[in-house]
Structure formats: structure tokens, C-alpha cells
Amino acid sequence: MAGGAADMNGQASMDVVVIGAGPAGLLAALRAGDLGARTALVTRDEFGGMAAHDGPVPVRTLAQAARLLRDARQLGRYGISVTEPVLDYARLLTRVREVAGDVRDQAALRAQIAAAGVTVHEHAGAARFVDPHTVETQGGLRLRAEKFILCSGGVSRRLPIPGFELTATHSDAWSLTAVPPTMVVVGGGATGAQVASIFTAFGTRVQLFEAGARILPTEDEDVSTAVAESFRQTGMVVREAFGSIERFERTPGGVRMVFSRDGVRDSAEAALVVVAVGWTADTSALNLAAAGVETDPRGFVRVDAHLRTSAQHIFAAGDVTGRMMLVPQALQDGFVAGSNTANTPMITVTDEVSPIGSFTDPEYAQAGLTEAKARQTHDVVVAVVRFDATARTLIDGRTTGFCKLIVDRATRRILGCHVVGERAVDLVQTAAIAIAAGMRVDELARVPLSFPTYTGVLGRAAAIAARQLKVDVDRARLAELL
Structure with missing residues (x-):
């Protein structure tokens, strides 16, 4: 792939450097390269980002296994006799890794990136700004560029609650070696609902806790009601408006969550407690202050309608902005940010139609x-x-x-x-x-x-x-x- 020129210090000089190779970063790099910019795509780990390795791809693969279990149990209604299906979770996780690898290694996508002349730096380690126009990575890579696009994604939000270190994130849930007998899921949004639904299908006794009045609070109210009712019919315990968490405690059988509502204390215990209460931007390693990039009180990178940050030569796209943390929106963001690095009239991002869905059952x-x-x-x-x-x-x-x-x-x-x-x-x-x-x-x-x-x-x-x-x-x- 084409690279940038090196200066006297041995660092490559590019027109555009894209940090992060998830959906937003891939589209941003592809678009910038297509427009003729000498573009570098830098990723801490592997090509594909969270969507391929920790998000929709592994989630949908696990959800497919849950669907197959469900469908196998109704084969008798169609005159097909089989023994009761048994889940081998270790083999399922092998399949998850295979699918994630296949998505990551898609030849067509890599060929497009190569055809656009984009230089890809995989496994470069975390990137940080040295000054407004220079980044270096833990792997020793040093790049200077006229413009940057931040596509570093998001991470699970942590809660300042005693014992929080005893809990797991959704990422931990996807990498378990065995299906836990019981699980408490804190957070009734899209991520929490998916975790709860998938593991219920796998035979785990799940309790789903949502602090708000209803699970899936951003969905149409009829949707929230219908999904909650369906969850309860599967045997899942759904507790809405449960109050506030006081602490997590280790127990012989796992973890206990102590919570209270209106002064009344209660608790729930499970072999595993998964906390899925939203996301924050993955920017801790970037040293944004050195580049003059501002974040909002939640930690997300501030952007305008053109996805330009407070530093005029730096753009941001995808989850790192906190706008709409969805793959379709990340793709649109990447296209807009990549387009706006060119010396042409800028285009704006739009959220008018953003299909949103979740692989619950x-x-x-x-x-x-x-x-x-x-x-x-x-x-x-x-x-x-x-x-x-x-x-x-x-x-x-x-x-x-x-x-x-x-x-x-x-x-x-x-x-x-x-x-x-x-x-x-x-x-x-x-x-x-x-x-x-x-x-x-x-x-x-x-x-x-x-x-x-x-x-x-x-x-x-x-x-x-x-x-x-x-x-x-x-x-x-x-x-x-x-």
C-alpha cells in the first residue's frame, strides 16, 4: 500500500491519519483515500474494531445459536423427531471467533482499502497525540499529518459503586468458558436486553434490572411493553424502576447486588453480575489536550454538524462522539468525516433515518x-x-x-x-x-x-x-x- 513521505526524523508524513479501524474508521479512511489524500489507518488491535470483535458480529452469532436452540425445540410440531438439543458453549465460542475472523479478513473490504491507497497499521498499540499534528503509538509508530479523524470508539461505562470490580461487562459475558446457572444483568437498554435474552435461551436463570420506568427506554413504549412481557414469559425476571445500587458483595455462590428504593433495602444474587449501563468514549490514551480537542462532560468528543472537533484540523466519527452509537450511523459519520478532510465544500451529517434494532428474542x-x-x-x-x-x-x-x-x-x-x-x-x-x-x-x-x-x-x-x-x-x- 502507498505510504507517506518520511521527514528527517524518520516519521511518515500523511495528509490524513485515521485512528481506529471500526466501521467509522474504515469508511473514513476509504473515503479520504478515494478523494486522493495520502491516508494512514491506525488501529490499536485488529482490523474491524468493536463491531467485528466485541459488538454486533459476535452478538448476532450468539443470538443465532439461541435461535437454533429455540427452533430445534419446536421441530416436533412439524413432524420431525430429534433428541433434546444440548449447547456446547466452548464450541459455540470457537464459532464466534471464526465468524469474527471471517468478517475481519473480508478480502473485498481489504482490497477496497488497498485500492484507495490507504496505508494500514494493525496492532500498532494505543495512539496518542504528541502535538496537534503528530501521533505516536505504543508500538513505536510515529505519524505526522495535516488532518486527523478520531474513530476510537467507546467502552462500557463504569459505576463509582463499592464492589464494582466484582461485576462483568457485556464483553466478559461473550468470553465466558461456560454458561452460568444464574445471572443478574444491570441495565435494560439494548446491550443489557441482548445479554439477558441470549443467556436465558442458553438456560441461565436471568434477572434483568432497569433503573428507569421501563426497559428499552429509547424505544416506542409499545415496543418496551411487548419485549418485557415476552421476556417474562420465558421465565426471566424483569425489574423496572428498581431503585439505586448501594454496593456489590462477593458471596460463596457469586456476587450479591444490594439496592434500595424509597428507603427499602433489597438484594439479588447470581453467579455472574453483568453491568450494561451505557458507553463512554474510548479516548483515555489519546492525550487529546495536546491536540486541542475538547470533550463534553460525559467524555465524548465535541463535534459540529460537519463532525469537526474544537481543533479545526481534527474530525471525529462514530461512537467516540456519543451521538448515535450504531453501526449504520458510524458508517455515515465515517463517510462525512472522510469527505470533509478534502478541500471541498463540507457536507453535514444527518440522523433523520437511522434504523435501530436488537437481536433479542x-x-x-x-x-x-x-x-x-x-x-x-x-x-x-x-x-x-x-x-x-x-x-x-x-x-x-x-x-x-x-x-x-x-x-x-x-x-x-x-x-x-x-x-x-x-x-x-x-x-x-x-x-x-x-x-x-x-x-x-x-x-x-x-x-x-x-x-x-x-x-x-x-x-x-x-x-x-x-x-x-x-x-x-x-x-x-x-x-x-x-
């Missing part, structure tokens, strides 16, 4: 506004289709869930889509395309969709909304029958 996903948010600024029509009233879900025996469409009454534009149930994460992508394209709900209702499919649920919801709006009823109503 049942899955949940959203695109656009929640119903509560939409009602604040729009007169809306809401159409809901239950999964137990559609052909494909009945065929597959996956009848838990629903699809909700939120539509502006005046413009007929789709404002939001929320799905709970099988293949929710995939289904909502179609809605995201419709929202991004500015489609009217009656236009979506007229799109021919294969039968029987999960996507047909979305078409049916669109047809119902169109009928509520009394728009082209005769043509849109056909999808209601499927």
Missing part, C-alpha cells in the same frame, strides 16, 4: 419517530398489525409481536415504523428506505410484496393506514387480506 427494531415523539409535532394516524394475524408468522410458529406504522395525516408521509417479532431487524429496513425516500403510505401500500413473507406485515400495515386516511381504498385494501 423476540427481536425489536425501529426507524423514524416513536409515536410519542410524532404526536408532539404531527397529527398522526397509527396502524398496527399483530404478528398472530399474518400468514407467514403462523406458518413459522413465530406469532409474537407486531408492526406499527406512524403516518402524518396531512402529508401521508411515514414518520416511523416499530416492529417486535421474528426478523424485525430486517423488516424495518424496508420501512427505513420508504421513510428516507419520502414515500406516502398509500404508495408503500401499492408496492407488490411476495406472499407469504414477513415484509408483507409492513405492506398490510401500510394498507390499513391508507384506508384510515381514505386514500385509494380499492387498490390499497388488497394487502390487508394477506
Whole structure:
């Protein structure tokens, strides 16, 4: 790969240095290289970042194992006789590592990076700024550049609570050598819900604790309610608004969490306590002060609409900014930041349509506004289709869930889509395309969709909304029958 020129001190001189090789860093480096910049991509560990090694890829692989266990247990309903499935967790983790390696080593992606002339420095160690235009790494690499893009990602937030060192993070949960008999999960957001759901499927007795009024607090309220109800039906204990944690204690059987609410003390004990209460930026090693880069009170790098930091020659993208800590958003951030390092008119980042989903069982996903948010600024029509009233879900025996469409009454534009149930994460992508394209709900209702499919649920919801709006009823109503 093409490299930069070296100065008299032996350090390479580049146009752009990208720190971090997760989704944001890869797109940023690729974009900068495509625009002709001499670009270096520096990563502390391996190519792919958290998404490949500690995030969506390993999580989805574990979730797939959970799905296979679930499906194997219903084979008898379809006339297939098998013995009771048994999970070999050690073999599963081997598969997780294999998949992560395959994703990391994708030849096509590496070829694209190479074709853009990007110099990749893997296993370089943590990078730190020496001055505003120079970084060095623990591995001895030293680079000078005109511009930088920070894509160092995020890390699990730690709590200043006595005994916190006795707890585990979601990363620890993915690397266990055996499935624990019991588990307490603190934090009912996306990460905590995934940990709780996956290990419940593996046979662990899980208690999920959420300090707020409901789990999945950023989701549509109907989504939170449906997922919590489904979790409880599997035997999981879900405790919302549980109070505040006082301390963690070691016990002969594991760890005890002591908490209180309204002056009443209580406790929960498990072989493993996993704390998943959010993220903070992974910037501790960067020495941002030397570069003049400011962070907010939560530790995230401050950026403007162009993803420029307080240092005019330094940009930031992805989780390190704390804006929307999602792979699709990181990819968009990387493209915007990489584009803005070029001497061309800057582009801005947008969060208008960011499909969000999680690989719990049942899955949940959203695109656009929640119903509560939409009602604040729009007169809306809401159409809901239950999964137990559609052909494909009945065929597959996956009848838990629903699809909700939120539509502006005046413009007929789709404002939001929320799905709970099988293949929710995939289904909502179609809605995201419709929202991004500015489609009217009656236009979506007229799109021919294969039968029987999960996507047909979305078409049916669109047809119902169109009928509520009394728009082209005769043509849109056909999808209601499927």
C-alpha cells in the first residue's frame, strides 16, 4: 500500500491519519483515500474494531445459536423427531471467533482499502497525540499529518459503586468458558436486553434490572411493553424502576447486588453480575489536550454538524462522539468525516433515518419517530398489525409481536415504523428506505410484496393506514387480506 513521505526524523508524513479501524474508521479512511489524500489507518488491535470483535458480529452469532436452540425445540410440531438439543458453549465460542475472523479478513473490504491507497497499521498499540499534528503509538509508530479523524470508539461505562470490580461487562459475558446457572444483568437498554435474552435461551436463570420506568427506554413504549412481557414469559425476571445500587458483595455462590428504593433495602444474587449501563468514549490514551480537542462532560468528543472537533484540523466519527452509537450511523459519520478532510465544500451529517434494532428474542427494531415523539409535532394516524394475524408468522410458529406504522395525516408521509417479532431487524429496513425516500403510505401500500413473507406485515400495515386516511381504498385494501 502507498505510504507517506518520511521527514528527517524518520516519521511518515500523511495528509490524513485515521485512528481506529471500526466501521467509522474504515469508511473514513476509504473515503479520504478515494478523494486522493495520502491516508494512514491506525488501529490499536485488529482490523474491524468493536463491531467485528466485541459488538454486533459476535452478538448476532450468539443470538443465532439461541435461535437454533429455540427452533430445534419446536421441530416436533412439524413432524420431525430429534433428541433434546444440548449447547456446547466452548464450541459455540470457537464459532464466534471464526465468524469474527471471517468478517475481519473480508478480502473485498481489504482490497477496497488497498485500492484507495490507504496505508494500514494493525496492532500498532494505543495512539496518542504528541502535538496537534503528530501521533505516536505504543508500538513505536510515529505519524505526522495535516488532518486527523478520531474513530476510537467507546467502552462500557463504569459505576463509582463499592464492589464494582466484582461485576462483568457485556464483553466478559461473550468470553465466558461456560454458561452460568444464574445471572443478574444491570441495565435494560439494548446491550443489557441482548445479554439477558441470549443467556436465558442458553438456560441461565436471568434477572434483568432497569433503573428507569421501563426497559428499552429509547424505544416506542409499545415496543418496551411487548419485549418485557415476552421476556417474562420465558421465565426471566424483569425489574423496572428498581431503585439505586448501594454496593456489590462477593458471596460463596457469586456476587450479591444490594439496592434500595424509597428507603427499602433489597438484594439479588447470581453467579455472574453483568453491568450494561451505557458507553463512554474510548479516548483515555489519546492525550487529546495536546491536540486541542475538547470533550463534553460525559467524555465524548465535541463535534459540529460537519463532525469537526474544537481543533479545526481534527474530525471525529462514530461512537467516540456519543451521538448515535450504531453501526449504520458510524458508517455515515465515517463517510462525512472522510469527505470533509478534502478541500471541498463540507457536507453535514444527518440522523433523520437511522434504523435501530436488537437481536433479542423476540427481536425489536425501529426507524423514524416513536409515536410519542410524532404526536408532539404531527397529527398522526397509527396502524398496527399483530404478528398472530399474518400468514407467514403462523406458518413459522413465530406469532409474537407486531408492526406499527406512524403516518402524518396531512402529508401521508411515514414518520416511523416499530416492529417486535421474528426478523424485525430486517423488516424495518424496508420501512427505513420508504421513510428516507419520502414515500406516502398509500404508495408503500401499492408496492407488490411476495406472499407469504414477513415484509408483507409492513405492506398490510401500510394498507390499513391508507384506508384510515381514505386514500385509494380499492387498490390499497388488497394487502390487508394477506
